[in-house]
Amino acid sequence: MRTPESIKDKPELKGSFRALRFIPRFFMEIWRTNRFLFLSNLLCRLLNAFVPIALLWVGKLIIDEIVLQVSLDETDLSALWMYVGAELVLALLSDLLSRAIGLTDGLLGDLYANASSIIIIRKTKDITISQLEDPDFYDKLERARQQTTSRVNLMSESLTQVENIISMISLIAGLIYFEPWLLILLVLSIIPSFINEIKFSSRRYSLARSWTAERRELDYLRYIGANDQTAREVKLFGISDFIAGRFQKVSDEYYQLNKALAIRQTSFGAVFNMLGVLSYYGAYVLIILRVIAGVLTLGDLTFLSGSFNRLRGNLQGFFLRFTRITERALYLRDYFDFIDLVVEDPSDQSLPVPKVIREGFKVKNLSFAYPGSAQNVLTDVSFTLRPGEKMAFVGQNGAGKTTLIKLFLRFYEPTSGEITLEGVNISRYNRDQYQQLFGVIFQDFFKYEFTMRENIAVGNIDELENMERIEVAAERSLASEVISELELGLDQQLGRRFAQGKELSGGQWQKVALARAYMKDANVLILDEPTAALDAKAEYEVFQRFIGLTQDKTSIIISHRFSTVRMADRILVLREGRLEELGTHEELMQNKGLYAELFELQAAGYR
Numbered sequence: 001m002r003t004p005e006s007i008k009d010k011p012e013l014k015g016s017f018r019a020l021r022f023i024p025r026f027f028m029e030i031w032r033t034n035r036f037l038f039l040s041n042l043l044c045r046l047l048n049a050f051v052p053i054a055l056l057w058v059g060k061l062i063i064d065e066i067v068l069q070v071s072l073d074e075t076d077l078s079a080l081w082m083y084v085g086a087e088l089v090l091a092l093l094s095d096l097l098s099r100a101i102g103l104t105d106g107l108l109g110d111l112y113a114n115a116s117s118i119i120i121i122r123k124t125k126d127i128t129i130s131q132l133e134d135p136d137f138y139d140k141l142e143r144a145r146q147q148t149t150s151r152v153n154l155m156s157e158s159l160t161q162v163e164n165i166i167s168m169i170s171l172i173a174g175l176i177y178f179e180p181w182l183l184i185l186l187v188l189s190i191i192p193s194f195i196n197e198i199k200f201s202s203r204r205y206s207l208a209r210s211w212t213a214e215r216r217e218l219d220y221l222r223y224i225g226a227n228d229q230t231a232r233e234v235k236l237f238g239i240s241d242f243i244a245g246r247f248q249k250v251s252d253e254y255y256q257l258n259k260a261l262a263i264r265q266t267s268f269g270a271v272f273n274m275l276g277v278l279s280y281y282g283a284y285v286l287i288i289l290r291v292i293a294g295v296l297t298l299g300d301l302t303f304l305s306g307s308f309n310r311l312r313g314n315l316q317g318f319f320l321r322f323t324r325i326t327e328r329a330l331y332l333r334d335y336f337d338f339i340d341l342v343v344e345d346p347s348d349q350s351l352p353v354p355k356v357i358r359e360g361f362k363v364k365n366l367s368f369a370y371p372g373s374a375q376n377v378l379t380d381v382s383f384t385l386r387p388g389e390k391m392a393f394v395g396q397n398g399a400g401k402t403t404l405i406k407l408f409l410r411f412y413e414p415t416s417g418e419i420t421l422e423g424v425n426i427s428r429y430n431r432d433q434y435q436q437l438f439g440v441i442f443q444d445f446f447k448y449e450f451t452m453r454e455n456i457a458v459g460n461i462d463e464l465e466n467m468e469r470i471e472v473a474a475e476r477s478l479a480s481e482v483i484s485e486l487e488l489g490l491d492q493q494l495g496r497r498f499a500q501g502k503e504l505s506g507g508q509w510q511k512v513a514l515a516r517a518y519m520k521d522a523n524v525l526i527l528d529e530p531t532a533a534l535d536a537k538a539e540y541e542v543f544q545r546f547i548g549l550t551q552d553k554t555s556i557i558i559s560h561r562f563s564t565v566r567m568a569d570r571i572l573v574l575r576e577g578r579l580e581e582l583g584t585h586e587e588l589m590q591n592k593g594l595y596a597e598l599f600e601l602q603a604a605g606y607r
């Protein structure tokens with residue numbers, strides 16, 4: 001079990017200061033987001049920074065003037081009214097500036113949050129599937145994604161800090177002018193609480209970071225426990241208490257650690273803060289004595305005690321903000337780590353992909369184990385996929401069919417052996433171009449909560465406006481039947497998340513997903529269990545069309561239905577990652593091996 005002490009594994013003070021090195025880069029990002037807003041914000045803050053000293057100074061002038069006028073026989077109040085007028089103008093200006101700062105902060109924050117979300121989405125596109133499936137990497141992505149609001153707060157906090165510093169310099173100048181020793185008293189009283197704050201912020205970060213995996217679990221439990229997609233199963237299986245119990249256990253442990261830290265931080269903070277209060281009253285007494293001795297005026301007294309009090313507040317604010325800034329800057333590191341992640345440049349491989357495929361693909365002694373696992377999912381697989389050939393992959397669950405597809409698509413690198421296209425290892429081709437060769441529908445295809453048209457067009461988003469192409473694709477995949485039943489046709493919003501969304505049945509969704517495969521004029525079509533949710537008639541029709549429409553295309557079909565599989569030119573049978581058989585339906589039936597056995601089993605089920 002972790003304790004607050006065991007979280008000390010990260011360097012504290014030094015680590016906190018080091019995190020600040022990301023701030024300039026952060027500000028460069030904000031500057032690039034919107035220069036005008038950024039400059040306007042800085043200008044308003046610069047002006048606002050001088051308002052406190054100006055107000056205190058005018059206050060001092062007013063009091064001294066009143067004292068003077070009271071002592072005179074003949075009063076002249078013109079200067080006094082001028083000072084009061086100046087104070088009024090300052091008060092109005094301060095209000096205007098604060099509003100302008102609030103406005104530009106908000107607008108800039110929104111723009112920055114949008115821009116950084118887009119940066120994260122774009123970066124995720126360049127990341128390989130194997131990186132995305134790596135839990136450490138996934139944590140980094142999660143942290144980068146979740147900290148968007150924190151980065152927006154960091155922006156306004158840092159800008160406020162700049163304003164605060166300028167304001168303090170002006171107040172310090174005033175103090176030095178009258179009584180420099182007040183300043184020493186002030187600084188000495190505030191330093192211990194500053195160190196305390198920094199120390200605890202670093203620990204809080206370590207705690208949050210070391211709990212990333214658990215917080216991910218909490219998010220997941222929250223999601224499955226209260227979600228329309230899972231509600232049916234959660235209710236019927238009665239697992240709500242199980243989920244709530246698991247949530248409670250993990251969240252309690254985190255809460256206890258966090259609580260222990262918070263209590264310690266608050267207790268230490270209270271003691272150190274007392275020093276600050278004492279120092280203020282010490283200074284106050286000293287100023288009063290100087291006024292009584294006739295060294296300072298009554299106006300000086302209000303100016304100095306006001307300045308001292310304000311400075312104390314500012315300094316405290318400065319240190320508190322400083323710790324919050326360093327805390328958030330630590331998270332900034334996660335964000336920049338993610339942004340800077342070295343990804344394979346998809347355009348790095350210089351070989352262009354051949355326009356026409358003549359030789360086809362050759363798989364040679366291919367073996368593969370998933371990263372971090374010692375167990376081979378594929379072992380020594382060799383075969384040829386000829387151009388225009390329709391091949392089916394068959395095998396029991398977990399035999400490695402989808403994994404073989406992932407290797408064809410270059411989502412992973414083989415552990416040994418290779419796949420070649422036209423005699424060249426596929427890893428040598430330009431990755432983007434290479435992947436464009438394929439039109440793929442995965443068994444766990446995604447149901448986008450977009451409109452019907454967009455759902456089909458994701459197969460080739462450049463053709464979003466090409467209604468003819470979308471309609472033809474829908475026709476081929478039988479999605480047109482689904483569209484004709486929708487009130488708004490292609491413009492119908494799908495899913496239940498958004499207003500007027502229409503949920504489709506499993507088979508209807510599958511037809512929509514299939515249409516995506518026809519959107520692109522891909523050379524190689526891969527359908528991974530594309531018809532699992534279709535009824536028998538629809539499946540037969542879909543495949544008849546598929547075979548007819550893709551005569552010149554190379555294709556791979558994964559299916560557990562042998563009525564579909566037998567339509568393929570050749571069938572590749574995998575058993576526990578090894579190639580067991582390869583041949584036409586007739587050849588394999590004659591072979592009387594695994595294929596014939598599985599085929600007979602299924603056929604018997606229909607008799």
Ligand SMILES: Nc1ncnc2c1ncn2[C@@H]1O[C@H](COP(=O)(O)OP(=O)(O)OP(=O)(O)O)[C@@H](O)[C@H]1O
Nearest residue numbers: 133370373377395396397398399400401402403404
């Ligand atoms: N991302 C992954 N990381 C680690 N192991 C994985 C991953 N994906 C799949 N596996 C493992 O690889 C093996 C083969 O999985 P694969 O999905 O290729 O099987 P399949 O033949 O397509 O099965 P099915 O018919 O059930 O879809 C399985 O044992 C699975 O646990």
